[in-house]
Amino acid sequence: MPDEVELLEFDDRASAITFRLEQSSTPDFSDPKLRYEGPDPASVLTGLREGQYHFRVRAIDSEDQPGAWSEPLVLHVEFMAPGQLAFLLVVGGVVACSTIAAIITGFLKNR
Amino acid sequence: MTLAVSLSTETGWAIVIGLGVLWVLLGIWWGRRAKTSEGFMLAGRNVGLSLGAATAMATWVTSNTTMVAPLLAYEKGVWGMLAYASASFGLLLFAPLAFRIRRLLPEGVTAGDFFRMRYGNLGWAVFLVITLVYSVTWLVTMAIAGGKLLEALANIPYAQGMTLIMVVCVLYTLFGGLYAVIGTDFIQSLIILIGIVFIGFIVIEHMDVSTVHQHLSRDQPALLDVMMPAALLAIFNNMLFGFGEVMHNNVWWSRAFAMREKVAPKAFFLSGVLWFPIPIAAGFIALAAGPLGVNVTDPSKVGPEVAEHALGLAGLGSFAGVIILVVLFCSMASSIDSLLAATSDLLVRDIYEGLLKQELDPRKFRPVAATSIIIVSFSAWLLALSGWNVDQVLFSAGALVASLIWPVIAGLFWKRLNAPLVIAGIITGCIAGMFCYFEVQTYTGALVGGAVSMVFTLAARWIRPADLETTTS
Numbered sequence: 001m002p003d004e005v006e007l008l009e010f011d012d013r014a015s016a017i018t019f020r021l022e023q024s025s026t027p028d029f030s031d032p033k034l035r036y037e038g039p040d041p042a043s044v045l046t047g048l049r050e051g052q053y054h055f056r057v058r059a060i061d062s063e064d065q066p067g068a069w070s071e072p073l074v075l076h077v078e079f080m081a082p083g084q085l086a087f088l089l090v091v092g093g094v095v096a097c098s099t100i101a102a103i104i105t106g107f108l109k110n111r
Numbered sequence: 112m113t114l115a116v117s118l119s120t121e122t123g124w125a126i127v128i129g130l131g132v133l134w135v136l137l138g139i140w141w142g143r144r145a146k147t148s149e150g151f152m153l154a155g156r157n158v159g160l161s162l163g164a165a166t167a168m169a170t171w172v173t174s175n176t177t178m179v180a181p182l183l184a185y186e187k188g189v190w191g192m193l194a195y196a197s198a199s200f201g202l203l204l205f206a207p208l209a210f211r212i213r214r215l216l217p218e219g220v221t222a223g224d225f226f227r228m229r230y231g232n233l234g235w236a237v238f239l240v241i242t243l244v245y246s247v248t249w250l251v252t253m254a255i256a257g258g259k260l261l262e263a264l265a266n267i268p269y270a271q272g273m274t275l276i277m278v279v280c281v282l283y284t285l286f287g288g289l290y291a292v293i294g295t296d297f298i299q300s301l302i303i304l305i306g307i308v309f310i311g312f313i314v315i316e317h318m319d320v321s322t323v324h325q326h327l328s329r330d331q332p333a334l335l336d337v338m339m340p341a342a343l344l345a346i347f348n349n350m351l352f353g354f355g356e357v358m359h360n361n362v363w364w365s366r367a368f369a370m371r372e373k374v375a376p377k378a379f380f381l382s383g384v385l386w387f388p389i390p391i392a393a394g395f396i397a398l399a400a401g402p403l404g405v406n407v408t409d410p411s412k413v414g415p416e417v418a419e420h421a422l423g424l425a426g427l428g429s430f431a432g433v434i435i436l437v438v439l440f441c442s443m444a445s446s447i448d449s450l451l452a453a454t455s456d457l458l459v460r461d462i463y464e465g466l467l468k469q470e471l472d473p474r475k476f477r478p479v480a481a482t483s484i485i486i487v488s489f490s491a492w493l494l495a496l497s498g499w500n501v502d503q504v505l506f507s508a509g510a511l512v513a514s515l516i517w518p519v520i521a522g523l524f525w526k527r528l529n530a531p532l533v534i535a536g537i538i539t540g541c542i543a544g545m546f547c548y549f550e551v552q553t554y555t556g557a558l559v560g561g562a563v564s565m566v567f568t569l570a571a572r573w574i575r576p577a578d579l580e581t582t583t584s
Contacts, residue, residue: 046333
C-alpha cells in the first residue's frame with residue numbers, strides 16, 4: 001500500500017439496501033470494529049498504520065435481514081524502508097534549503 | 112457516500128452560462144484597451160499591486176487546490192495538508208526573482224526570451240518542450256476537474272460540462288487578452304476567498320477540532336503520525352514542484368512583465384501569504400469527513416463531498432450545490448484563462464515569431480493570437496475527453512518542472528556558467544525524476560528531478576564556465 005489509500009468495493013446486489021463493513025486486527029474477527037454502514041457499495045480507507053488488517057462485509061436487505069459475511073479480505077500495510085526514506089528526505093531538505101539560499105543570496109548580491 | 116446530485120441540470124447550465132456571460136462581457140469591456148500586442152499580452156505593463164496580487168493568488172488557486180488539497184489531507188493527513196500549502200513558497204520566492212527578471216529583461220515578453228538569451232537555441236528548445244507539455248497537462252487537469260464537477264453536482268454529461276467550461280474561458284480570453292484575465296481574476300479571487308472562508312466556517316460550526324482529532328486517533332491514526340513516509344516525502348516533493356512550476360512557467364513570467372517594476376515583487380509576496388491558508392482550510396474540510404459521517408468513495412471528490420454535507424447540515428439544501436459550483440468554477444476559470452493566455456503568448460512570441468521567423472505586424476497580431484488560443488484550448492479539450500485521473504496526470508509532470516528550478520536561478524543571478532552542462536542537467540533531471548515517479552514512489556518525481564538538475568547546475572558554475580549572454584538577440 002505505497003500511497004496509504006485503498007478502495008474497497010463490494011458486490012452491489014440489487015436486493016441490498018445497506019452494507020456493513022467491519023475491520024479487525026485478527027483473522028477470527030474477535031475484536032470487530034464497524035468501519036462503515038450505509039448504502040454505498042464502496043469505501044475508501046486511509047490513515048492505517050503499518051500492519052495487517054482484516055475486513056469483511058455483508059449486505060442487509062429491505063426486510064432488515066443480514067446476508068452472510070463475505071470472505072475476509074486481508075490488507076497488509078507496509079511503508080517505505082526507513083533507510084530509503086531517510087535518504088530521500090535528506091536529499092529533499094538539501095535541495096529545498098539550497099534553492100532558498102541561492103535565491104536569497106542572488107537577490108542580495110544583485111539588487 | 113457518492114456526491115449527491117444536489118442541483119438540477121438546468122440550474123447547473125444556468126450558473127455556468129450566467130457566470131460565463133458575465134466574464135465574457137467583462138472581457139470585452141476590459142479588452143477595449145488591448146489595442147497593441149503589448150496591451151493584449153502584457154496588459155500594457157501597468158498592473159498595480161491589488162490587481163497583481165489578486166491575479167497571482169487566483170491563478171494559483173486552481174481546481175487542484177480546491178480538489179487535490181483535500182485529497183492530500185485525506186490520504187496523507189496533517190503533513191499532506193502542509194505539503195500542499197508549501198506550494199505557496201513558490202510564489203513567495205518568485206518575489207525576488209520577479210525583481211531580477213524586470214532588471215534583466217526590461218522589454219521581455221515571455222519566459223522563452225530568458226531561456227534563449229541565457230542558454231541559446233538548444234536551451235530554449237528544451238524549455239519550450241517542457242513548458243508546453245506541462246502547460247497543456249495543467250490545462251487538461253482543470254478541464255477534467257471541471258467536467259467531473261458538473262457531472263457530479265448537476266448531472267451534466269462529462270463531455271458537455273467540460274466543453275462548456277473551456278468555451279467560456281476561451282471566449283473571454285480571446286476578447287480581452289491579459290486585461291480580461293487579470294480583471295476577471297480579481298473578481299474570481301474575491302469569490303473564492305469568501306466561499307472557502309464561508310464553507311470552512313460552516314464545517315467548524317458543525318465539527319470542532321477536538322472531535323476531528325478524536326476520530327482520526329481512533330480510525331485513521333496514521334493521518335496524525337509524525338512519521339508517515341509518503342506524507343513527509345510529499346512535503347519536499349510538492350514544495351519543489353511548486354518552485355519549478357512558478358519559476359519556469361510563462362503564466363508567472365507574463366505577470367512579472369505585466370506588473371509595474373516595483374509592484375511585481377510585492378504582489379507575488381502578498382499573493383503567497385494570502386494563498387497559504389487556502390489549502391489548509393480545504394484540507395481541514397476533508398479531515399472532517401469521518402467525524403461528519405461522510406463515507407468517501409472517490410477520494411478526488413472528498414472536498415466537495417464534505418463541503419456539500421456540511422452545508423446541507425446547515426440547512427442550505429440545494430443552495431449548497433450552488434455555492435460549491437460557483438467557488439469551484441471560479442477557481443478553475445481563474446487558472447484556465449491564465450494558462451490559455453500565457454501559453455498562447457509562447458506560441459505567438461516563441462514559435463511564430465522566434466522559430467518560424469514571422470514578422471508580427473499590428474494588423475496580423477490579433478488573428479495570430481486568437482489562432483494560438485484556439486490551438487491550445489482545442490488540444491487540451493481533445494486530451495480532456497479521456498477523463499484521466501487528475502492528480503496522477505499532474506504529479507507525473509513534477510519532474511519536468513523541478514528540473515528547471517536551478518537553471519532559472521543560475522541564469523538570473525550568475526554571470527558565468529557552462530550552458531551545455533546546465534541543459535544536460537535539465538534533460539537528465541527529467542529522465543531520473545520520471546523514472547523515480549513511476550518506479551520508486553509517486554512523491555519522488557519532482558524531488559529527484561530537482562536534485563539531479565541542481566547538481567549539474569552547480570557543476571556548471573565550476574567546470575569550464577563561460578560568460579552568459581546579457582542581451583536578447
